[in-house]
Amino acid sequence: MKTKNLLQYAICTFLSLAGVFTAFQRSSAEVNSRPANGGSVPFAPLDPQCVRDQQDMTWADYHPIPGTNWADPALAPGRKLRIALVAVDFPDQPFVITLPKRSDPFGNPQIDPILRAQVPQFYADFYNKPGPINHGQTINGYWMEQSRGRVGIPPMDAYGPYRMPKNLFQYGLNEWKQQEGCPGGFKCNGRLEADADALWRADAGAGIKKKYDIVLRIYAGYDETSIWQEFGEMKFQTRDDIAAEWGNPGTSKPRWVATRYVPWTSWKAGQMQWGLSTIRQGENSGTITHEISHYAFKIGDNNNNPYTTPFRRAASGPWDIMDRGSFNGPGGPHRRWVIPASEGAAMPAGFMLRSRMRFGFIRPETVLKLSRKRLAQTGLVVANITARAIDPGPDSLAGMVINLDGPAPHDRTSPCDPLSDPLCAGAPVFDYYSVEVVQRVGYDSFTPDSGVLIAKNKNKESPSCGYNCFTWVIDAHPEDINTIDFKRPDGTPVMRTIADYRQLNDALFHAGTGSGSACEWEDAANRLHFYVIDRRLDDGGVLSYKVGVRSLDGSGSQKRGVVIVPRASVTMTGPADRVSFTLNNTGSTRSSRGHRNSHDASAYVVHDIYRLKVGIEGRGWTAQLFNEFSAIPFGESGAVVVHVSRAGDGAETAKLTLTAQSESDPAQQATVTTELEADGGRP
Helix, strand or coil: CCCCCHHHHHHHHHHHHCCCCCCCCCCCCCHHHCCECCCCCCCCCCCCCCCCCHHHCCHHHCCCCCCCCCCCCCCCCCEECCEEEEEEEECCECCHHHCCCCCCCCCCCCCCCCCHHHHHHHHHHHHHCCCCCCCCCCHHHHHHHHHCCCEECCCCEEEEEEECCCCHHHHHCCCCCCHHHCCCCCCCCCCHHHHHHHHHHHHHCCCHHHHCCEEEEEECCCEHHHHCCCCCCCCCCCHHHCCHHHCCCCCCCCCEECCCCCCCEEHHHHCCECCECCCEEECCCCCHHHHHHHHHHCCCCCCCCCCCCCCCCCCCHHHCCCCHHHHCCCCCHHHCCCCCCCCCCCCCCCCCHHHHHHCCCCCHHHEEEEEHHHHHHHCCEEEEEEECCCCCCCCCECEEEEECCCCCCCCCCCCCCCCCCCCCCCCCCCCEEEEEEECCCHHHHHCCCCEEEEEEEEEEEECCCCCCEEEEECCCCCCCCCCEEEECCCCCEEECCCCCHHHHCCCCECCCCCCCCCCEEEECCCCEEEEEEEEEECCCCCEEEEEEEEECCCCCCCECCEEECCCCEEECCCCEEEEEEEEEECCECCCCCCCCCCCCCHHHCCEEEEEEEEEEECCCEEEEECCCEEEEECCCEEEEEEEEEECCCCCCEEEEEEEEEECCCCCCEEEEEEEEECHHHCC
């Protein structure tokens, strides 16, 4: 069970009020960040993990990308995805948006009604024209942001409204073994796409579909994927408690139907259609951008079933639009029933590095491509990586990948059984690691944290995890989140399952000690060690991290060495103070010709990484490092800062010891001891 660090909670709350970070939810201080001498040191971590839960987010959590508005219609994309919006309703289901405000059983619409004739254009504008209802966010803006202007969606052409030849339930009960819920006298075998397209062709001409890259079919009512839980097990204690108005109009039949993930939901929720990538979407759908991804870029889902045993962990969770990051937005997943769809899934996460590379959304030269085999010969790599929502400057990168090359098998992870271990990534068939940085700006505003995102990836999609998965996020906090998902009508809490995508809310790695997260990751089987060394927020508010990676099988040909400049004594200026030391990298580079990685890594193999430790002797004194790692170029120096405090009845003097050890060559280490005095020796 995770516990709260009260100091860190206070820090994150303060930063939230200051508009810098969002409120911290939970953390556990790392063992290696505990102060020497066993005391408690009240210091502010350099990179606190401040996790914001989805259900607590509002539109105030949105932070624009500094200096860029990708939703600006005046920006011309390189590639235009032409979309036709076809709006249809049913004899038994009018467009929800045409009803009086909050008048339907689900509590919608949230705005004053729209005339039926205006519905197609209303939704075309809602999805793709910046305005107050969509808070200035559009699907064009999403694609422009992700692709850096390479792909966009011009204004949609709206068609309809068309009245379908069958009732909504005749289409919606034609899936997930729901046909038994079909009311007597009807056949529930409808195909929405075929019938809607026939009406469209009859109106606009036989060849109309050829004018567009994508057809977006908006149908009256809801996506079952967004309401099966809220208006099923969250609303009714058991399936026998479902009220008549939520049940089958054929009163001789049960008031419940089966649904995709669990045995039952209310008939009124189950009669709706599940959104699919063909693309058909209800009026409450916020996952249109996710579905466009399938259609336009031929990429599959990277998500799991979080509700059915055996539980299997989510693959990339809230960090990826191809997983449940498609649900990101104000209010979180349980607000996806709202019409218009301005909450819940209104702001999907960005694409992870694998997809951005495959789609050509980022310049190849901004991704450092490394070879596991060559790392042992070149020595460790240190690089600066900029938040993925923003183009990196000349001294930074968009990300880093490390190919798991060398003798087969490439992925040498020990086999595990996902049927018995819910955290198992399945068959060891991953091809490379990726490292990227997430900052809560732009469409990543509704991700739960800012930090470093490490993942294993496949070149080809496969169901090796028990479902289709191609990116597996390394979780800095693999323990159970231990958080309530919802409460049943009788007040019984239902916890988030171990397979819930929100288990990955705190997956990011952070720099420094006391962050509430981890600052390193070692994959012993694949012979790699990753480091999060430092964090930087520039004057424009752009976040970047200094990260490192090394081989466990070799450290290169460089000469390694380290010296700490000694300090004879330091006088404290109060009950707590910072003591700074100078750390010198006395090593030197040697030629690594013939040992190049797949990317020219020569500019990134000029550092050593030092692991720092601190100790203190003296009654009532404590000491703590701000950062247990320091990465310094050969022949250069850097500062190491130690936070020191003394209790009121503490000894007047103490001895502070600092040790620095090379990660490349542990035999190379330096230690200094400095005498501390309290306020010039006065008690």
